[in-house]
Amino acid sequence: MAKLILHKLCKDYGTGRPAVNDVSLDIREGGFLALLGPSGCGKTTVLRMIAGFETPSDGSILLGERVLADASGVVPPEKRNMAMVFQSYALWPHMTVAANVGYPLKVRGISGERYRAKVTDALKTVRLEAYAERRPADLSGGQRQRVALARCLVTAPDVVLLDEPLANLDRHLRQEMEETFREFHARSGATMIYVTHDQAEAMALATDVAVMSEGRLLQVASPAEIYARPEGRLVGGLIGQGVVLTLAERGADRRDLEWNDILARLISGQSGEPSMDVLVRPQDVVLGGDGLPAEVVGVLFEGERYALRLKLGDGRLLRAYSRTACIEGERVAVTITAGWRL
Numbered sequence: 001m002a003k004l005i006l007h008k009l010c011k012d013y014g015t016g017r018p019a020v021n022d023v024s025l026d027i028r029e030g031g032f033l034a035l036l037g038p039s040g041c042g043k044t045t046v047l048r049m050i051a052g053f054e055t056p057s058d059g060s061i062l063l064g065e066r067v068l069a070d071a072s073g074v075v076p077p078e079k080r081n082m083a084m085v086f087q088s089y090a091l092w093p094h095m096t097v098a099a100n101v102g103y104p105l106k107v108r109g110i111s112g113e114r115y116r117a118k119v120t121d122a123l124k125t126v127r128l129e130a131y132a133e134r135r136p137a138d139l140s141g142g143q144r145q146r147v148a149l150a151r152c153l154v155t156a157p158d159v160v161l162l163d164e165p166l167a168n169l170d171r172h173l174r175q176e177m178e179e180t181f182r183e184f185h186a187r188s189g190a191t192m193i194y195v196t197h198d199q200a201e202a203m204a205l206a207t208d209v210a211v212m213s214e215g216r217l218l219q220v221a222s223p224a225e226i227y228a229r230p231e232g233r234l235v236g237g238l239i240g241q242g243v244v245l246t247l248a249e250r251g252a253d254r255r256d257l258e259w260n261d262i263l264a265r266l267i268s269g270q271s272g273e274p275s276m277d278v279l280v281r282p283q284d285v286v287l288g289g290d291g292l293p294a295e296v297v298g299v300l301f302e303g304e305r306y307a308l309r310l311k312l313g314d315g316r317l318l319r320a321y322s323r324t325a326c327i328e329g330e331r332v333a334v335t336i337t338a339g340w341r342l
């Protein structure tokens with residue numbers, strides 16, 4: 001196994017705007033990278049180029065020293081020792097679970113005791129030994145996804161590519177499957193690349209998060225780093241539940257702002273002045289005390305808390321959480337304890 005390197009990778013389908021534009025990224029051996037971004041930003045195209053299903057228009061892909069794709073040619077998918085898991089599971093309905101999992105081995109001419117041992121091992125890893133003789137139709141969505149994982153594990157791939165594998169599952173099952181993916185990653189030791197548009201999923205699963213927009217890579221960092229220090233309005237808006245406020249830039253030399261910094265710029269911003277984008281997360285918006293007056297304009301009960309939308313006197317919107325019930329139209333005072341300059 002080795003580091004997977006994308007170097008100035010481009011894909012132009014001839015539609016007027018490249019689907020992937022100059023993406024350079026090192027994915028460390030055994031890492032778990034989430035490729036995150038809105039629909040159409042090019043995530044799947046990057047994944048398909050890594051798998052070998054698409055040929056890059058420019059740039060190169062390397063696995064360690066081995067060139068998988070560059071201007072001189074491409075290695076076909078079956079010679080890359082990678083496995084891909086799709087959201088549709090792509091299981092054979094007429095085969096048993098064990099036969100589905102063993103299929104890639106059959107294709108490679110592996111049979112007999114070696115075949116059986118590998119299939120049993122893979123099924124154990126996803127805790128489905130007891131289901132070996134069932135058909136996919138007799139399994140739940142989560143179990144089917146685990147069969148798909150076992151099938152990709154059975155060939156011991158260097159790289160596992162996952163394209164929104166949880167998109168078809170309900171919320172409860174997604175959480176359970178997130179646990180399965182983490183375990184799968186720890187046990188298999190494979191480098192994993194996971195495409196998703198769900199930031200919470202990306203943060204929960206990955207060791208590194210790469211954010212894409214309109215074909216370009218905006219930021220790559222660990223979940224904690226990207227949450228604490230997002231770069232730019234797009235990443236800031238995508239990670240966490242915050243709002244982005246445009247505030248007067250005057251005299252701001254720090255990126256982490258406190259209430260006094262924010263308050264001064266909230267109340268004295270004049271049009272025409274240089275401005276800056278500041279990310280404010282709901283947990284940093286505190287109700288009560290002698291803050292700025294605001295009106296509650298939206299309340300969503302989330303079980304453990306209320307998620308509020310608040311409107312300040314100048315019309316700006318904030319998000320906040322409250323443990324006690326609030327009603328729309330209620331007047332409150334708010335303090336913003338922290339903001340991050342994007």
Ligand SMILES: Nc1ncnc2c1ncn2[C@@H]1O[C@H](COP(=O)(O)OP(=O)(O)OP(=O)(O)O)[C@@H](O)[C@H]1O
Pocket residue numbers: 013015019037038039040041042043044045046197
């Ligand atoms: N085969 C193709 N021919 C032409 N354009 C394509 C093709 N495949 C993808 N595109 C375009 O390339 C862009 C990126 O698509 P891609 O599927 O990589 O995005 P994505 O981020 O994975 O989106 P989603 O989350 O919706 O799957 C889109 O504008 C899409 O319409």
